[in-house]
Amino acid sequence: MSSKYxxxxxxxxxxxxxxxxxxxxxxxxxxxxxINEQAVTTPLMVSQQHSVKTEVKxxxxxxxxxxxxxxLTSPLSPIERIRQISDKNGLQxxxxxxxxxxKRYPPQNHPIEEAKQDPISQRYAVDERSTQNEDKTFGxxxxxxxxxxxxxxxxxxxxxxxxxxxxxxDGAFSAQLLNTQHxxxxxxxxxxxxxxxxxxxxxxxxxxxxxxxQAGIYKILVENSQHQIKDxxxxxxxxxxxxxxxxxxxxxxxDGNLLIEAEVEVTSQNRFYVQASLYSVTNVPIGITExxxxxxxxxxxxxxxxxxxMIQDAQETGPYVLEQVSVAKVTMPxxxxxxxxxxxxxxxxxxxxxxxxxxEP
Amino acid sequence: xxxxxxxxxxxxxxxASMIFAGATQAADNCYIMVHGHGVQGNVVESNxxxxxxxxxxxxxSNYEGSDFLTYLLSPSDNYAVIGYDSTDESGYPYWRNxxxxxxARQMVAVKQGNGDGYTHDQAxxxxxxxxxxxxxxxxxxxxxxxxMAGNASAxxxxxxxxFNAAGGAVSAPYTDAFNNVLAIFTLGGAMSGTEGSDRxxxxxxxxxxxxxxxxxxxxxxxxxxxxxxxxxLARNLIGSTLAxxxxxxxxxxxxxxxxxxxxxFLTGEDDGYINLASQMGCxxxxxxxxxxxxxxxxxxxxxxxxxxxxxxxNSGKGTPRTYTMASVYxxxxxxxNGGIAAPSFVSVxxxxxCGDGKNMAGRINSCTH
Numbered sequence: 001m002s003s004k005y006x007x008x009x010x011x012x013x014x015x016x017x018x019x020x021x022x023x024x025x026x027x028x029x030x031x032x033x034x035i036n037e038q039a040v041t042t043p044l045m046v047s048q049q050h051s052v053k054t055e056v057k058x059x060x061x062x063x064x065x066x067x068x069x070x071x072l073t074s075p076l077s078p079i080e081r082i083r084q085i086s087d088k089n090g091l092q093x094x095x096x097x098x099x100x101x102x103k104r105y106p107p108q109n110h111p112i113e114e115a116k117q118d119p120i121s122q123r124y125a126v127d128e129r130s131t132q133n134e135d136k137t138f139g140x141x142x143x144x145x146x147x148x149x150x151x152x153x154x155x156x157x158x159x160x161x162x163x164x165x166x167x168x169x170d171g172a173f174s175a176q177l178l179n180t181q182h183x184x185x186x187x188x189x190x191x192x193x194x195x196x197x198x199x200x201x202x203x204x205x206x207x208x209x210x211x212x213x214q215a216g217i218y219k220i221l222v223e224n225s226q227h228q229i230k231d232x233x234x235x236x237x238x239x240x241x242x243x244x245x246x247x248x249x250x251x252x253x254x255d256g257n258l259l260i261e262a263e264v265e266v267t268s269q270n271r272f273y274v275q276a277s278l279y280s281v282t283n284v285p286i287g288i289t290e291x292x293x294x295x296x297x298x299x300x301x302x303x304x305x306x307x308x309x310m311i312q313d314a315q316e317t318g319p320y321v322l323e324q325v326s327v328a329k330v331t332m333p334x335x336x337x338x339x340x341x342x343x344x345x346x347x348x349x350x351x352x353x354x355x356x357x358x359x360e361p
Numbered sequence: 362x363x364x365x366x367x368x369x370x371x372x373x374x375x376x377a378s379m380i381f382a383g384a385t386q387a388a389d390n391c392y393i394m395v396h397g398h399g400v401q402g403n404v405v406e407s408n409x410x411x412x413x414x415x416x417x418x419x420x421x422s423n424y425e426g427s428d429f430l431t432y433l434l435s436p437s438d439n440y441a442v443i444g445y446d447s448t449d450e451s452g453y454p455y456w457r458n459x460x461x462x463x464x465a466r467q468m469v470a471v472k473q474g475n476g477d478g479y480t481h482d483q484a485x486x487x488x489x490x491x492x493x494x495x496x497x498x499x500x501x502x503x504x505x506x507x508x509m510a511g512n513a514s515a516x517x518x519x520x521x522x523x524f525n526a527a528g529g530a531v532s533a534p535y536t537d538a539f540n541n542v543l544a545i546f547t548l549g550g551a552m553s554g555t556e557g558s559d560r561x562x563x564x565x566x567x568x569x570x571x572x573x574x575x576x577x578x579x580x581x582x583x584x585x586x587x588x589x590x591x592x593x594l595a596r597n598l599i600g601s602t603l604a605x606x607x608x609x610x611x612x613x614x615x616x617x618x619x620x621x622x623x624x625x626f627l628t629g630e631d632d633g634y635i636n637l638a639s640q641m642g643c644x645x646x647x648x649x650x651x652x653x654x655x656x657x658x659x660x661x662x663x664x665x666x667x668x669x670x671x672x673x674x675n676s677g678k679g680t681p682r683t684y685t686m687a688s689v690y691x692x693x694x695x696x697x698n699g700g701i702a703a704p705s706f707v708s709v710x711x712x713x714x715c716g717d718g719k720n721m722a723g724r725i726n727s728c729t730h
Contacts, residue, residue, distance in 0.1 A: 078493045078541050081388050090713040091608070091728035094684070095543055098606050102682065108516035110601045110681050116644075122679060123597055127646040129589075134625060136663055147591060164662045182562065182580060217592045221563060232563050234590040273518035275601065290516040290601045330518045332456060332528065334598055 103360040105287070105307040111314070112285035118277050119288055120324040124148070124339045130162075131231040137164050138227040140171075144220070148236050148336045151213040155203040155235055159190055159222050168197040174223050177203060178232075180216035188220065205237060215239045215335050238335035241268045242327045245299065250346040256308040256355025260322055260346060261301040269296050271330040276304045279323040280316035281345065287314070292330070308354030318349035390495060390729050391488035392433060392440040393468055393542075397500025397697065398551075398583065402444030403463070405478055412444030413479045417698050423617045424700025430483070432699045432722035433497070435730055439488040441477040443467045447501055452581035455504045455595060462523035462533035464505055468496075469537045495729060496545040496605070499697045500635065501587065503550020504595050506607065507642075507680055509535045510545060511599025518600060539604035546686070547609045548721045549632050549696040553596065553639040553647040553679060554589035556627045562588055589639065589647040596642075596680045603682040608713070610721050611640035612691035613653040614704070629657075634693040642683045643673035653688050653707045674710040685711045687724055696721055 076084070079099045082092050105111070112118050124147060132139040138161060145156040161171030175188035185208060190199035205211055211218075215237050223230040247263035258278075266272065274291045287310045291302050304322070311320075322344040328336040394416060396402055402412035417428040430440065445463045446453060453459045471477055474490035481487065488494070498506045512519040513535035523533040551558075562580035586593045612632030615621035623633050629651040630637040639647035641655055649657050655673040658665035671677065675684050690704040699722045706717060716724030 078388070078543050081493060082543065089715040089728060089730075091544070091686075091715055094713065095606065098682070098684075102602075102606075107514035107602055108600070114676065117676060119601065119681070122644055123591075125645070127591055127648075129646055129648055130628065130650070131648070132628065136625075164660075166660070182585075217590075219590075230563055232559065232590070234588075234592040236592055271518075273600075288601050292516050292518055292520060292600070328518070332524050332598075333592060334518060 104313070104358045105310050106305075106359045108290045108305070109287055109307045109310050111287045111310055112277060115283075115285050118285055118324065120275055120277050120326050120339070123326060123336070127233075129231055129233060131229055133227045133229045138162065138169075138224075138229065139164075140173075140222065140224050140227075140229045140231060142220075142222045142231055142233050144233050144235055146235065146338060148238050148338050149205060150238060150240075150338065152206050153237075153338075155205065155220075156200055157188070157190070157203075157220050157222070157233065158198055158200045159224075160198045161224055161227070170197060171199070171224050172226065173199050174225065175201065176221045177208070178219040178221060179210065180214070180218065182219065185210045190222070211237065213237075213239065215331070217333055236333060236336065238329070238337060240272075240327060240329045240335050240337040241270060242266050242272050242274075242295070242329060243337065244325060244327065244340055244342060246342070248322065248342070248344045252308075252349060252353055253305070256353070256357070258306040258308065258311060258320065258346070258349070258354065260304045260306075260344070262304055262322070262325070262342075262344075263299055264295070264302050264327065265299050266295045266297050270294070273328045273330050273334070274302050274304070274325065276325045277323045278306050278311075279321045280314070281319055281321055282316070283321075283323075284314065284316050285323075286311055286316060286320065307359065309356055309358055311354050312351055312356050315351070317351050318346055320346045320349075322346075388491060388493045389489065390435075390438045391471070391492035392438065392725070393443060393471060393488075393494060393496045394440055395443045395464060395496060395498040395502035395505060396445075396447070397498075397502050397549075398447045398587070399449065400444070400447050403446040403459070405444060407480065410442075410444075410479055413442045415697065416442075419698050419700060420694045421617050421700070424695055424698050427695070427698045427700040429697055429699045429722045432702070432720055433726055434483065434486070435726060438726075439486045439492055440481075441467075441471040441488045442479045443471075443477070444479075445505075447583065449579065449581050449583060452583045454582045454586035455501065455508050456519070456524055456586070456598065458523040458525050458531040458533065460523075461505055461509050461535075462531055465509055465523075465533045465535050465538040468539075469534050472538075472541070493729075494542045495725070496542055497548070497725060498545060498550060499548045500551055500693065501583075503547035503552050503609075503640075504554075504587065506545045506547065506550075507552055507603070508595035508598060509533075510539050510603040510605055510607070511595065511680070513539050513604035514600060514602060516600055519598060520600075535604065542605040545603075545605050545607045546721075546725055547607060547640070547642070549612050549635050549640050549691075549693050550609060550642070551587055551635050551639055552609070552642040553594050553636075554587050555635045555639060556589055556631075556648060557623075557634050558584050558587040559589055560626060589636070591646075599680070601681060603680065605682070607642065607680070607683045608686040609641045609683065610686045610696075610724065611637045611655075611688050612693060612696050612721075613637055613688060613707075614690045614692040614695070614701075616692050616694065632691065632693040632696065637688070638673065641673050641685060641688070642678050642680055643671075644677050644679040645671070649673075653690075655685065655688055655709045672710060685709055686713050686728075687716070687721075688712065689721060689724075691720060699723075 173190040188201040245263040250260040325340040396415040476487040613630040615624040616633035628648040636647045638649040638651040656669035657671040716727030
């Protein structure tokens with residue numbers, strides 16, 4: 001044990017003596033707290049999968065804590081133990097800073113510092129996928145116009161061939177549409193109709209009888225056989241069973257948060273997930289919120305709550321814009337509806353109307 | 362008077378016990394080890410512990426005898442091995458009860474101080490309930506962590522939910538699993554999939570040797586859900602936050618010997634099997650042409666030039682609470698067995714310098730002490 005900690009012994013002895021004596025004084029004795037006792041003794045839901053008894057092959061003695069170690073664990077949470085370390089390294093300092101930042105807002109809220117970090121934008125952004133041949137002299141780039149389609153949608157797929165410098169070239173492509181089980185549904189013919197060296201094909205989903213509106217992940221396999229380059233893109237055919245009606249209202253809650261209620265119409269009982277990003281009228285991103293829950297068929301008001309402090313931190317006064325909304329039926333895979341931009345604007349609120357209290361002090 | 366004297370003696374005894382109890386309650390670190398793909402981790406027998414062995418097995422002879430735990434553990438540290446069935450034969454995707462649900466239940470048991478059920482070579486290394494918990498995950502284990510930690514709060518889509526074989530929802534204790542977890546470390550994580558899985562599923566994988574070592578030869582559901590297409594990624598199946606911060610370490614070394622050719626089939630830098638952009642949790646596709654400094658550039662005949670057109674710094678991640686830790690010259694095999702003791706590295710934007718010069722296990726050790 002470090003010499004520093006020996007200094008704690010007499011201090012602790014005196015303190016412990018006082019506390020113990022006080023706790024043994026008849027007038028201070030009280031019965032155990034039944035609620036707390038229950039909380040301690042009630043096990044969490046756990047399955048003990050392993051039954052092998054631990055055996056020790058080697059003996060090792062654990063050293064006493066070092067001077068810089070977090071001590072006295074019982075009253076402190078792990079992050080508070082890290083906070084107490086006097087000479088934190090980079091990770092330890094980062095953990096404390098991150099924790100403090102994270103706990104400013106409730107878990108369903110997350111600030112958006114730049115528009116490119118808007119989680120909804122990221123989820124709906126189309127990836128252009130580039131793949132090179134073995135000797136990296138040629139490559140293909142493929143993408144689709146969306147990621148999520150409804151049963152009556154039209155999927156458009158694009159492809160171009162490029163040289164090692166990234167310059168587009170003339171090239172021939174073959175493609176196949178595969179179903180959710182990776183089985184071929186049909187061949188596709190990609191054409192360069194406007195002579196821009198970008199080849200494309202479209203699929204009207206209602207016209208493909210093998211799809212028949214079946215939700216799931218579909219794949220389009222694209223190949224340039226001349227240079228032996230192949231890659232695939234995927235899209236999700238969704239039947240979300242939830243839609244925005246276009247009705248909204250908003251207010252500031254009693255605890256100083258912004259509440260926007262969005263009316264949704266549900267066509268079948270299920271668990272649904274709604275995510276919505278809030279921006280200023282000058283298009284500055286503020287933050288995101290989410291709602292998840294089981295909804296019965298019919299109309300419902302879905303609460304979208306934005307922490308007052310998150311709005312205060314953004315330093316943007318109202319009115320605010322419900323910029324992007326994603327609604328989805330929670331199945332596996334998740335059935336997201338195409339991106340919604342409701343263009344709803346809240347009342348004009350002043351920053352000082354919102355709470356400046358953190359979620360966890 | 363007698364009563365008072367007895368009370369005084371009792372007080373001394375209690376005070377002494379409080380002091381010594383305090384001295385023995387110093388918080389140790391507990392590393393919760395979550396392995397990657399292709400491990401029969403649901404089997405735990407006295408002479409057959411695949412999940413534990415996965416942290417010291419080596420595919421390449423260069424790394425024989427190496428043990429991740431040798432570099433990870435300081436004398437006061439504990440660890441817990443989490444085992445789940447990630448084999449191709451079973452083919453469980455990361456959202457199944459047999460994967461995510463099983464991992465969560467074992468994490469809860471470990472955090473309750475129940476031990477991991479494995480035979481540790483090192484004495485006194487079972488975790489206690491009051492330890493400082495860190496998760497260490499490799500490869501598919503990182504994808505598991507994103508899905509689980511991203512569905513641990515009430516507003517998340519698959520809140521405390523995994524799925525059974527029939528597609529039914531099963532309760533899984535993600536919230537409890539991540540409560541008070543200080544950080545999730547990912548090593549060579551397949552956070553946005555691996556192009557290796559793409560090639561298996563699209564029929565373009567040429568190096569069957571590597572394929573057999575790290576993924577199956579068939580596009581079974583577990584491999585299918587490790588493809589780089591956004592539709593399959595855990596990051597699209599989570600809520601607005603993670604239950605614990607995630608610190609990503611990526612490897613950019615090819616495999617030893619002829620298997621090093623695998624890197625030629627992967628876009629950008631890679632660890633022989635996982636694209637670096639995926640390992641670092643970058644926004645956008647895993648197929649970004651990311652360099653070891655975690656930047657993407659324009660290229661002219663394969664040579665990068667100019668300023669970065671994308672930076673995978675802490676603002677360039679595809680999941681919330683995700684941060685860069687380090688970019689290390691290590692391959693996918695050595696990441697999990699510590700086969701390269703002191704790999705070189707590149708200083709990267711927002712990276713952490715604690716543990717510089719050490720392998721991924723050593724970096725975690727340095728940064729958590």
